[in-house]
Amino acid sequence: MPDTRSHRGAHPEDARLFAPPVRPLLREAAGDLAWLLERGYPAGAAGKLVGDRYRLTTRQRTAVARGTCSPAQAAARAARRVPPEALADRPLWIDGYNLLTTVEAALGGGVILAARDGTYRDMASMHGSYRKVAETRPALARIGGVLAALGAVEVLWLLDQPVSNSGRLKRIIEEEAAREGWPWQVQLVDDPDRLLVAAEPVVATADSAVLDRCGPWVSLARAVVRREVPSADVIDLGGAA
Numbered sequence: 001m002p003d004t005r006s007h008r009g010a011h012p013e014d015a016r017l018f019a020p021p022v023r024p025l026l027r028e029a030a031g032d033l034a035w036l037l038e039r040g041y042p043a044g045a046a047g048k049l050v051g052d053r054y055r056l057t058t059r060q061r062t063a064v065a066r067g068t069c070s071p072a073q074a075a076a077r078a079a080r081r082v083p084p085e086a087l088a089d090r091p092l093w094i095d096g097y098n099l100l101t102t103v104e105a106a107l108g109g110g111v112i113l114a115a116r117d118g119t120y121r122d123m124a125s126m127h128g129s130y131r132k133v134a135e136t137r138p139a140l141a142r143i144g145g146v147l148a149a150l151g152a153v154e155v156l157w158l159l160d161q162p163v164s165n166s167g168r169l170k171r172i173i174e175e176e177a178a179r180e181g182w183p184w185q186v187q188l189v190d191d192p193d194r195l196l197v198a199a200e201p202v203v204a205t206a207d208s209a210v211l212d213r214c215g216p217w218v219s220l221a222r223a224v225v226r227r228e229v230p231s232a233d234v235i236d237l238g239g240a241a
Contacts, residue, residue: 008101008124008133009108010233017059018111023235029054030068030237034116037070063123067115067237069208074117077211081118082202084223088151094220095196095205096159096169096186097130102206102221103139106232112225116238119206120222129164132172140176142228143220148182154201155184158192 011017018026029050036046043065051061069077105122106112113121147155157173159166170186177184189195196203197213204220211217225232 006134007108008104008110008122008135010110011059011123013057013059014111014123017057018063018233018235022060025054026056026060026064026235027237029056029060029064030116033064033068034070034074034238037068038072059123063111063113063235064237066121066123067113067235069115069117073208073212077117077217080214080216082216082218084146084150084218084220087147087202087218089153091154091156091201092147092152092218092220093156093158093196093199093201093203095192095203095207095210096157096173097163098205098207099143099221099224100136100139100169103143103224103229104133104135106225106229107135107138107142108133109233112232112234114222114234114236114238115206117208117211118222119211119219120225120234121206128162130166130169132165132168136169136172137176140173141180143224144176144180144182144184146220146224146227148180153183155182156201157184157186158195159186159188160192161188161190 033046033050037043047061047065101124102120102122105124111123115121159170166188170188173186193207193210196205196210199215202216202218203214204218205211206221
């Protein structure tokens with residue numbers, strides 16, 4: 001079935017599944033999952049154990065899993081994390097879809113997870129195809145405004161070439177950058193993760209696989225959402241501080 005969404009907003013069941021009374025339970029579940037991961041339990045088995053104990057739905061289990069890592073992973077990632085203010089006069093490589101969909105979701109009223117490693121993550125899933133939504137250009141405007149205020153230079157956006165409509169998104173990003181005079185370049189590449197892991201510049205991502213292997217990184221989605229979308233629906237799973 002084709003994707004006909006015009007917004008990167010909340011799932012129809014999110015108001016119930018992530019209602020304020022439920023959130024402490026999800027945070028407790030995330031804490032239990034982190035405890036199990038730290039002791040070597042496989043992620044799948046640990047997630048099922050925690051999900052069954054707390055009687056979580058599939059979407060709630062996904063949220064807890066996306067927002068949780070072991071304390072050792074969180075500490076290792078934190079040791080390489082730089083504050084947004086450190087981007088002044090430094091080049092930056094951006095995990096394009098990873099950043100953009102999170103800011104789009106925040107603007108569209110979707111659930112944002114304050115993960116235990118200090119990142120912000122969304123609950124969106126592209127399934128190999130990206131669709132421009134009403135929040136796309138506003139999200140780029142807010143990202144650009146934050147980066148301009150921070151003084152970032154030589155900003156490189158990396159987009160997954162195999163994802164459908166990447167070429168169209170590349171043109172949109174380039175149009176916004178040209179209109180505003182932002183120092184952005186956009187590249188379509190087969191495997192952004194491989195480049196981000198080996199990058200010397202600071203990288204902006206919330207991808208767990210990248211965060212475990214990259215050099216200096218910044219939680220740019222978190223910075224943009226907190227500064228530009230203060231009304232975002234953020235669920236604290238242990239990483240809001």
